[in-house]
Amino acid sequence: MTPDVRVAGVTALLATFDTLTDVVAFRAGLTAAALPGVTGVVSGARTLLLRFDPTATDAGRLRALLSDVEPVRPSDDRADRDPVVVPVTYDGADLDAVGALTGMTRGELVAWHTGQVWTSAFCGFAPGFSYLTGTAPSLDLPRRDTSRTAVPSGAVALAGEFSAVYPRTSPGGWQLIGRTEVPMWSLDRTPPALAPAGVRLRFVDAAARS
Structure with a gap:
């Protein structure tokens, strides 16, 4: 890929890519x-967006170094082998609706969600809200036709190509x-976000662990 x-x-450069997959791999x-x-x-x-210290480098030198960066795909052997583990109780209000949309049973949907590694592609919407690919x-998956006025903190959700955990009621x-x-966001932790961009996660079925 060539951004x-x-x-x-x-004190910054902005690199633009064709796809979100390219962004994640290049980061x-x-x-x-x-x-x-x-x-x-x-x-x-x-x-x-790459911020740099102008006393240590400059835009020209950094741009030249970027051409030598080798992207790392989530399945690459060089990727971190110890993702953050997040236990989930799969009893969401839309679980059956998602099954109907996808033709999957509850068990198949849980197996799909837990059987892969997720990467925080970027953060937004609320502090600690990570868009996971x-x-x-x-x-x-499409979003709901009608949004909820209050999704509880800790709700695990799907929309489009993403999964996410709501860090607070919203x-x-x-x-x-x-x-x-x-908790996806805690001021008692450094950094406060559990999954800033680039962090990898694996969801596990809490019922299977008990």
Whole structure:
């Protein structure tokens, strides 16, 4: 992949990609490369914003180094082998509706959700809300026709190509398939977000662990 890289102010570059998959893979490659002078990376659905220390590098040098970054796919042997484990109770209000949309039984849906590694592609909507992409083929689920005014904290949900965990009670229109007690956002933790962009997760069936 060859991103379109442009200057974004005096201490940042903006790299634009064709797909979200490319963004995730390139960010993983950046982490592995540990480019000198880079002080922060912010992920978007099609972009990566790279902040740099102008006393350590400059836009021209950093742009040249980016051409040597080798993307890392989630299934690549170089990827982190110890994803964060999130136990889930699969009793969500939309579990049967999702089964009807996909033609899957409850058991098949749970097996699909737990049988893959998820990567936080980017964060948004609320502090700690991570848009997770999986290694298995996406179900590409539609959002609910009517959003809920209050989705409970810890609700595990699906929409489009993503899965997510609601970090706090908030409105939401995603399909709810379960719940977890693992906090996605905590000011007692550094960083507060459990799954900032680039972090890998694996959901496990809490009922199977008990």
